[in-house]
Amino acid sequence: MSHRAANLPRLLSEARRWFEDALFAGVTRQTAHQAVHGLIGMGLLEQTPDPASARRRLIRLTAEGQRVHERAQATIEVIETLLVDRIGPSLVRALRDALTADWGVPPLVTAP
Structure with a gap:
């Protein structure tokens, strides 16, 4: 996972991609x-x-x-356990808490 991304959407996207790479090992939509x-x-x-x-x-x-x-599902549990081993239980817990928090309705934002 790259650390070049500075904004949260990109970081979340990279984290999702990390899990998808582990789960799907490169399955593309064209083959779905x-x-x-x-x-x-x-x-x-x-x-x-x-x-x-x-x-x-x-x-x-x-x-x-x-x-x-x-x-x-059991495989996902193993991958999550490996993530705990790599970044620690407190960071995984914080990540889970942040991703399950109620973020509310997406805001309507106009560019400055």
Whole structure:
């Protein structure tokens, strides 16, 4: 993660990217459609008709997909533990507190 960023939005974006890199190892949006159909083929997802629209289909987890999801959640816990090891529990706690605080409605700001 770069420390060149000076503003919070960029820092938050870089932090998110750090987690995404660890979780997705470079999966791009262009492959998302193929990935969904691959996951359907593997039995992790299923397509069902959308009751609200005859033209749309819903994508849902299968029982096996739920098991894999739980394993992914466990992986996230490991990554978070590694972050605690790297920057310390008080900084991770402060980060979590800051990100879960009620920031209110985004302000409407005009440039000076």
